[in-house]
Amino acid sequence: MEQFAPVKRSKDGQAVRYLIVDDSVFARKNLARMIETFGGQVAAEAGDGLTAISEFDRTHPDIVLMDITMPQMEGIEAAERIVQSHPEARIVMVSSVGYQENIVAALQRGARHFVQKPVKPEVLYEVIKYVLGEDGVVANAAGAGV
Amino acid sequence: MKMELIQPFINAADAVLSQGLQSTTKVGNLTMEEEGYRRKGVAGMIAVSGDIEGRIILDLEPETAVKVASHYAGAELPESDSLIKETIFELANQVVGNAISALNDQGFHFRVHPPYLLTAEQCDKTSEDTEALMICFETSLGNVFMNVALRYNKRRMADHARVGA
Numbered sequence: 130m131e132q133f134a135p136v137k138r139s140k141d142g143q144a145v146r147y148l149i150v151d152d153s154v155f156a157r158k159n160l161a162r163m164i165e166t167f168g169g170q171v172a173a174e175a176g177d178g179l180t181a182i183s184e185f186d187r188t189h190p191d192i193v194l195m196d197i198t199m200p201q202m203e204g205i206e207a208a209e210r211i212v213q214s215h216p217e218a219r220i221v222m223v224s225s226v227g228y229q230e231n232i233v234a235a236l237q238r239g240a241r242h243f244v245q246k247p248v249k250p251e252v253l254y255e256v257i258k259y260v261l262g263e264d265g266v267v268a269n270a271a272g273a274g275v
Numbered sequence: 276m277k278m279e280l281i282q283p284f285i286n287a288a289d290a291v292l293s294q295g296l297q298s299t300t301k302v303g304n305l306t307m308e309e310e311g312y313r314r315k316g317v318a319g320m321i322a323v324s325g326d327i328e329g330r331i332i333l334d335l336e337p338e339t340a341v342k343v344a345s346h347y348a349g350a351e352l353p354e355s356d357s358l359i360k361e362t363i364f365e366l367a368n369q370v371v372g373n374a375i376s377a378l379n380d381q382g383f384h385f386r387v388h389p390p391y392l393l394t395a396e397q398c399d400k401t402s403e404d405t406e407a408l409m410i411c412f413e414t415s416l417g418n419v420f421m422n423v424a425l426r427y428n429k430r431r432m433a434d435h436a437r438v439g440a
Binding site: 153159162225231246 | 373389
């Protein structure tokens with residue numbers, strides 16, 4: 130898999146921590162591998178929206194990658210609930226169902242961005258940088274911010 | 276079956292497989308299935324309901340399924356690994372999700388149901404007003420078969436027409 134310049138947290142230079150939410154083990158593994166190529170760290174994983182809420186409360190990740198169609202609680206509702214209690218939460222919806230109504234609903238309820246599956250690493254990388262904004266920094270090979 | 280319904284599924288499968296397997300995919304034979312679907316190997320089935328209803332099956336011969344799942348996992352998987360089934364499910368989800376996104380933007384509304392493993396050797400014959408089309412995608416790791424059986428939900432379409440009138 131392609132390697133990317135590591136994206137670090139600007140406040141302390143540490144790896145960006147991610148919560149991956151998807152009912153598919155395959156999809157979670159795939160996203161985890163991509164995150165590693167971005168220099169990130171998986172803080173937790175969840176297979177449904179309800180678990181995502183509790184895992185967010187437990188781990189306080191920098192970014193959440195959230196599927197939409199899941200058992201128990203769907204991703205858009207979980208995103209809304211997380212943002213209600215943590216307005217600073219950065220949630221990126223990652224779903225194969227990418228029609229306009231779905232995207233608009235997710236953004237209206239607190240998601241910061243939307244990435245359609247199958248996920249292209251270079252697209253996700255750019256979205257991560259955009260969503261982190263000034264809270265993220267692209268490190269050079271020596272680990273210093275550029 | 277109208278090609279306007281089928282084409283988004285062909286496009287989606289072509290894109291998902293080409294990107295995932297990082298090689299070109301060729302659309303091979305298209306055949307109409309008149310009998311019940313006969314499973315080839317590891318098959319994931321997804322039902323859709325709404326303006327259009329029916330089901331989509333993604334089916335890989337066991338050897339191909341192992342190769343494809345191993346490719347995605349980045350390591351050789353044994354035939355018994357549960358990740359093989361998960362991989363086929365996720366590929367089916369991506370194909371159906373991408374296709375219905377295109378159809379939704381054309382005004383059709385759906386609900387996609389979770390995938391499940393097709394275990395029967397042969398499915399029941401589709402109903403008289405539902406034709407099934409089998410499409411073979413030739414990939415670098417073997418053939419991937421997609422069976423699509425869809426029909427317009429006439430009652431839902433009539434409701435939309437009334438509301439729009």
